[in-house]
Amino acid sequence: MDSPDPVIASYDVYLTDSEISRYVLQYLDRLPDNPFDDRHGQKPTAFRLKPNTGLVEVDVPINTRVNYDVNKGLKYGDAMKKSRSAQNGGAFGMAGGFNTGATAAAGNKVKMENGKDVEMGGMGNGDSASLLRVQTLGGRIKIPEEGDPVYMLAAFRGNNLHLSPVSAVVQVHPQLHHVDALDEIPKGKGKSRKEDDAGGENEARTIDVKIKSAEDNEPNLGGNLDLLKQMQDEKWGSFEWVDAETEESWQVYESYMMHQDLESLPQLESAINSEDYLDKMSAPRIDPAHPEMTGWAMKQNRMKQGGRRSASRSSTEED
Missing domain, CATH: 1.10.287 (Helix Hairpins)
Incomplete structure (x- = not known):
């Protein structure tokens, strides 16, 4: 008698090294058939990580030829440039990157959808303008808690199934560093014209942070301010982004997603019957x-x- 639920295949299962960090990035506003890669013309230019506080940022290029407002691109690009100058090459503000040090690519011309070139002159200070060509996506790694699901990445090689534990699933969203940079530009109030023309440093401003705890209605300022300070103090770790279709990427895939010496692996024993x-x-x-x-x-x-x-x-x- 044929079984209503027959076994059609069987595989030997192997668990890979759990000490290797593996992060899965979820782009919530991006269709799966249009990934950020070299083939689609949007290979990420940078990946940054703050492992202690769990911050993640990815820089992806913006297509300036389609649906792009050059005037706003120049305004925000120039704001990013001025913000970096005011901070000596550092931050875009508390809410705008936590000392990312990322730069907006500069150029003399930008090619538009109709094929015409738009000149990019100075922005009034005698400096060449910077066009905003990069969008930053960011998210935070959630610290796993007891009872949370354990996600695995599966890789097949013949009849062998290799499972690799995922360190974290990170949902990344567009960041507004360019808006924060524009807000940081000194307005020149209370300064002499000479100081304003010289591009004086940003004046100190008091930041009022109001964060309420999810468990009660009382503000939990102490813990949140400590966490905010930790985020700002921790330095970004920068990593090179390797495109998925390159030979180097496949070599890393083979090395970290599959066991190479299956004979030396110990047998797993179940802890329960x-x-x-x-x-x-x-x-x-x-x-x-x-x-x-x-x-x-x-x-x-x-x-x-x-x-x-x-x-x-x-x-x-x-x-």
């Missing part, structure tokens, strides 16, 4: 004869009854 596994995965079982007994009590009673039946059989055989 089949019955315990079913108890953990299923709803509590109820004995119709003893409805008050569920779960552990029902199991103990069943084991007790099994012992009595074994003793009864032994007594019958002796007779």
Whole structure:
């Protein structure tokens, strides 16, 4: 008789090194058939990570030929440039990058959708303008808690299935560093014209942070301010982005997603038996004869009854 649920394939399962960091980035506003890669003309230019506070940023190029406002691109690009100058090559502000040090690419011309070139002159200070050509996507790594699901990356090689634990799933969203940079530009109030023309440094401003805890209605300023300071103090770690279709990427894939020496791997042993596994995965079982007994009590009673039946059989055989 044919089984209604036949086994069509079987695989040997191997677990790879869990000490390697593997992050899965989710682009919530990006269709899966249009990824950020070299083939689609939007290979990320930089990847930054603050491992202690869990901040992640990815720089992706902007297509300036389609649906791009050059005037706003010049305004925001120039704001980014001035903000970097005011901070000696550092921050775009508290909410705008936490000392990213990222730069907007500069150029003399930008090619528009109609094929025409737009000249990029100075912005009034005698300096060449900077066009905003990069968009920053950012997110934060959520610290895993007990009970959270454990995600795995699967790779097949023949009849072998290699599972690699995921360090974190990070949802990245567009960041508004260019808006923060524009807000940082000194307005020149209370300064002499000479100081304004010289491009004086930003004046100190008091930041009022109001964050409410999710558990109560009282502001939890102490912990949030400490976390904010940690985010600002920690330095970004910069990494080179390797496109998925390159030979180097495939070499890394082979090295970190699959075991190379399968013969030397130890055999995994289950810490629970089949019955315990079913108890953990299923709803509590109820004995119709003893409805008050569920779960552990029902199991103990069943084991007790099994012992009595074994003793009864032994007594019958002796007779």
